[in-house]
Amino acid sequence: MSTPTTPQPPARPRLGVFKLASCDGCQLTLLDCEDELLCIAAELEIAHFPEASSEPAPGPYDLVLVEGSVSTPEHLERIRRIRADARHLVTIGACATAGGVQALRNYADVEGYLATVYARPEYIETLAASTPISAHVAVDFELRGCPIDRGQLVEVITAFLAGRKPAIPNHSVCFSCKRRGNVCVTVAHGTPCLGPVTHAGCGALCPTYGRGCYGCFGPAGTTNLPALVPLMQRDGMSEEDIGRFLHTFNVTAFTAVEEQGQPGTTDAEGPG
Amino acid sequence: MTDASNAGGVFEQRAETVLDRDGLDVLVRVLRRRGRTVIGPTVRDGAIVLDELDSADALPYGWGVELEAGRYRLRRREDGAAFAHSAGPQSWKSFLHPERVRQWSADRGPDGAPVVREEAQERISYAFLGVRPCDLRAIQILDRVMSGGRYRDPTYLSRRTGAFLIAAECTEPGATCFCVSMGSGPAADAGYDLALTEVVDDAGHRFLCRSGSEEGAAVLAELPRRSADDPTREAAAQAVSAAAERMGRSMPLVDLRTLMRDNLEAERWDDVTARCLSCGNCTMVCPTCFCTTTEDVTDLTGDHAERWRLWDSCYDLDFSHLQGGPVRATPRSRYRQWLTHKLGTWHDQFDSSGCVGCGRCIVWCPTGIDLTEEAHALHREAAHRERTP
Numbered sequence A: 001m002s003t004p005t006t007p008q009p010p011a012r013p014r015l016g017v018f019k020l021a022s023c024d025g026c027q028l029t030l031l032d033c034e035d036e037l038l039c040i041a042a043e044l045e046i047a048h049f050p051e052a053s054s055e056p057a058p059g060p061y062d063l064v065l066v067e068g069s070v071s072t073p074e075h076l077e078r079i080r081r082i083r084a085d086a087r088h089l090v091t092i093g094a095c096a097t098a099g100g101v102q103a104l105r106n107y108a109d110v111e112g113y114l115a116t117v118y119a120r121p122e123y124i125e126t127l128a129a130s131t132p133i134s135a136h137v138a139v140d141f142e143l144r145g146c147p148i149d150r151g152q153l154v155e156v157i158t159a160f161l162a163g164r165k166p167a168i169p170n171h172s173v174c175f176s177c178k179r180r181g182n183v184c185v186t187v188a189h190g191t192p193c194l195g196p197v198t199h200a201g202c203g204a205l206c207p208t209y210g211r212g213c214y215g216c217f218g219p220a221g222t223t224n225l226p227a228l229v230p231l232m233q234r235d236g237m238s239e240e241d242i243g244r245f246l247h248t249f250n251v252t253a254f255t256a257v258e259e260q261g262q263p264g265t266t267d268a269e270g271p272g
Numbered sequence B: 001m002t003d004a005s006n007a008g009g010v011f012e013q014r015a016e017t018v019l020d021r022d023g024l025d026v027l028v029r030v031l032r033r034r035g036r037t038v039i040g041p042t043v044r045d046g047a048i049v050l051d052e053l054d055s056a057d058a059l060p061y062g063w064g065v066e067l068e069a070g071r072y073r074l075r076r077r078e079d080g081a082a083f084a085h086s087a088g089p090q091s092w093k094s095f096l097h098p099e100r101v102r103q104w105s106a107d108r109g110p111d112g113a114p115v116v117r118e119e120a121q122e123r124i125s126y127a128f129l130g131v132r133p134c135d136l137r138a139i140q141i142l143d144r145v146m147s148g149g150r151y152r153d154p155t156y157l158s159r160r161t162g163a164f165l166i167a168a169e170c171t172e173p174g175a176t177c178f179c180v181s182m183g184s185g186p187a188a189d190a191g192y193d194l195a196l197t198e199v200v201d202d203a204g205h206r207f208l209c210r211s212g213s214e215e216g217a218a219v220l221a222e223l224p225r226r227s228a229d230d231p232t233r234e235a236a237a238q239a240v241s242a243a244a245e246r247m248g249r250s251m252p253l254v255d256l257r258t259l260m261r262d263n264l265e266a267e268r269w270d271d272v273t274a275r276c277l278s279c280g281n282c283t284m285v286c287p288t289c290f291c292t293t294t295e296d297v298t299d300l301t302g303d304h305a306e307r308w309r310l311w312d313s314c315y316d317l318d319f320s321h322l323q324g325g326p327v328r329a330t331p332r333s334r335y336r337q338w339l340t341h342k343l344g345t346w347h348d349q350f351d352s353s354g355c356v357g358c359g360r361c362i363v364w365c366p367t368g369i370d371l372t373e374e375a376h377a378l379h380r381e382a383a384h385r386e387r388t389p
């Protein structure tokens, strides 16, 4: 790790890490950056990161990473405060970018759940839907994954420090899968795989170990679910299985894709 | 480079000889002793992939494949053949034009200005064992793309120059093959150092072998071999000509270049778009698709930067992203770009078709989109339009 040659500038950019409704896995990815962590701490003042320090410093922050979805009335208020304190807001993980697995309730009877699960449902304050942060405040960048990929997180932070666009492609997992030299599990083994409609970022982790992708990074920049569904049926999945397959960590994002169909199949082409 | 120098038949072909299985063992040993990295087919993860071979034992003896659009299955072969398979998930491109290459790196110098270092080209002395005639043609096409013009790619040249190519003529085309339509097989005509034709019959398992270069002849001279007998010659010729009769696919008998050029607004493009996932698998497996993207990365300190080149594809929305958005925004325009380039405008750019009829894009397309079927459909639609003005 290189030590800065010039004396440390008096004010390093200040980093804040926050969470809403989430499992903490994504923010822990930052602590998992073992090789880069000291350098991150040297380049940024880690001002607010309760998982790492019990001494949170107040804003404003130059870079804020938020994991978790907006799930309660209190979150609604908090995310507005966080946004007001953040010069750059990056949301991380499936919860923050798509509402997370807890958004399954968006398609269910929340009152019924509350009454069944809790002895005193009146103590529970929850919104009817779990929503991504971008539904409420402006977001500068969304980093996908459940959990996010460590390398991609470092890339986003590095790009922020350099003032450049992060090198995070929007294409599907298939691109990473083929670049990695994998044998396609769908073509060679008849294993259902969501890779063709899922956003790259994990390096095609699941197909590398011989299993199908289950979409934990959410939809890719271009998707064509109607073309993929018949393959999954051919490979033995029922309609219900396919519904479950698509409706997990990124349920809202895949549902939106299902509802909109494939954008741009008609001939309304751009220039060229 | 062992390519163009032989292509015109400058080198006089040596007499044919016959190798047994142990001849192949020695061949791999000799090549390795000569400092070659030997790459060839081998079984991994339920497919016949290309990988480094430590010995000829790693060849897929007794394995064949069952191919269909969007479907690949290994199957056992009774005859123990090593080269009776086609359309694996990679091509030789993976070695000559790797998916990820660092082009340069830069560090901040003492005065703060960046000092740029060109990437030193690692010279790899490859020997490719079992190059099918279609793939031999694909390598010649890549030669033109990567080194034939004004810009000669140093990474490609460092891997391609002096590469030793051992062709395996095709005796077992797959159901997705159409090299006959593209004029690239099933016999190997040029561009190899050695060419093998595998023969398995009552007289045994053997390889009719001829050299196509000085080095090929020199290597052959080091192998245990016997002179070719007529039955082996006949069996080999018979197997290759029978393969030509058993192509699983064919292209319409029209000028494909004109077909592509004149049908840019065909309805068929909508039909195929409905089935296309824009997943890019077809371009990644194609032995001639060469497109890349550039990724500039920095480290956390900002004192170190690198430029990487990665495989990309016309199916990637970001691939045609210019200021204001992607030029090819719709999946329709992206599929059309791929097919019309491959079969049409490639001629304008590189003086040949970009397709050699290997069938990989058909097999490894998850939804089984078949470019021969698309070409037939475009042709039918055009013919129909002409009949009904």
Ligand code: SF4
Pocket (backbone or CB within 6 Å): A173, A174, A175, A177, A178, A182, A183, A184, A185, A186, A187, A193, A194, A195, A196, A204, A207, A212, A213, B279, B281, B366
């Ligand atoms: S295994 Fe999945 S991700 Fe990989 S190429 Fe096949 S469909 Fe795409």
Ligand code: SF4
Pocket (backbone or CB within 6 Å): A173, A198, A199, A202, A203, A204, A205, A206, A207, A212, A213, A214, A215, A216, A217, A218
């Ligand atoms: S392959 Fe799919 S499910 Fe597996 S880690 Fe990657 S995005 Fe997630």
Ligand code: SF4
Pocket (backbone or CB within 6 Å): B282, B285, B286, B287, B288, B289, B342, B354, B355, B356, B357, B358, B359, B360, B361, B362, B371
């Ligand atoms: S377009 Fe398809 S059949 Fe033609 S060379 Fe490429 S992968 Fe092979």
Ligand code: SF4
Pocket (backbone or CB within 6 Å): B275, B276, B277, B278, B279, B280, B281, B282, B283, B315, B364, B365, B366, B367, B368, B369
């Ligand atoms: S033609 Fe097939 S492999 Fe190519 S992008 Fe479309 S779906 Fe993917």
